[in-house]
Amino acid sequence: MRTAEGADPVAEEVPAEANLEVREDGRAAAKVAGSDGSLPIQSIVPLGENALMLDYANVTGRHLKMKGVSVYRACPLLYRENGFDGNPWDNAVQYKRRIAERAPSASTEGFEAAFRLAVDAVPARIRLAVEQGSRMRLEVNGMTLAPSPSGRWMDRAFAVYDVACALSAGENELKLTAPVFDPLLELEPIYVLGDFSVMPCEAGFRISAGMPRLASGDWTNQGIALLRRAGGIRAGADRGRRTVARVQ
Numbered sequence: 001m002r003t004a005e006g007a008d009p010v011a012e013e014v015p016a017e018a019n020l021e022v023r024e025d026g027r028a029a030a031k032v033a034g035s036d037g038s039l040p041i042q043s044i045v046p047l048g049e050n051a052l053m054l055d056y057a058n059v060t061g062r063h064l065k066m067k068g069v070s071v072y073r074a075c076p077l078l079y080r081e082n083g084f085d086g087n088p089w090d091n092a093v094q095y096k097r098r099i100a101e102r103a104p105s106a107s108t109e110g111f112e113a114a115f116r117l118a119v120d121a122v123p124a125r126i127r128l129a130v131e132q133g134s135r136m137r138l139e140v141n142g143m144t145l146a147p148s149p150s151g152r153w154m155d156r157a158f159a160v161y162d163v164a165c166a167l168s169a170g171e172n173e174l175k176l177t178a179p180v181f182d183p184l185l186e187l188e189p190i191y192v193l194g195d196f197s198v199m200p201c202e203a204g205f206r207i208s209a210g211m212p213r214l215a216s217g218d219w220t221n222q223g224i225a226l227l228r229r230a231g232g233i234r235a236g237a238d239r240g241r242r243t244v245a246r247v248q
Helices: 069-081
Strands: 019-022 029-030 050-053 054-061 065-070 109-119 128-129 137-140 143-145 158-162 170-180 192-195 196-199 204-209 237-238 242-247
Touching: 050 109, 050 196, 050 204, 054 069, 065 069, 069 109, 128 137, 137 158
Parallel strands: 109 204
Antiparallel strands: 019 029, 050 192, 054 065, 054 109, 109 170, 128 158, 128 192, 137 143, 137 170, 196 204, 237 242
16 A cells, blocks of 8 residues: 555554455555445556456367357367367377477368357457467458557467457457367467456347446446456545545
């Protein structure tokens, strides 16, 4: 916690009713209980962009055709139809680079995974992160998109796409295509990132433009799916007209 003037934290500014919580980044945050003597929360602002994981898709392989299937269920089946016992990256031990160097066959078909995204209003800032995306083709509503040369998320294996230009209000199709089977192309969930709110619908989730206004309580009911930064809030408190503390 830091005072309004930016001075070092002082213990007496944390109300006795507050619970001290430690975030993943190791910093502490005070959770104010709201009883007498505590500092009421003035505002809650997400510090990071919203994120929505899409992990169900219509998947087509050499012999497989599955509708509305979890990618975790479909992935080992794609490996099995190409000579593996299952997904080698979660149930096998690699000797040297034997699995990674297993050559993809030009005569072997790859796979397609078509994800659905329901949109009420297209956000001005919305991106898609795809693991090993640079080795696959992405089409959004039939439009082929190239990854951003400077886009990064999580690690360098993820390709990041600006998809605002290709989305529209209503149902959208995000289709990944692996032209040939390659042991490195493990079918994984894809991630929608940006300034939007998320609410559940009959089949999955719908997104709307703009980050939600947050209050205390369950954030999943307020339009937040996943926050990239743990504990991503700023909470300020006023006593009279003077801000006496800020918890971040």
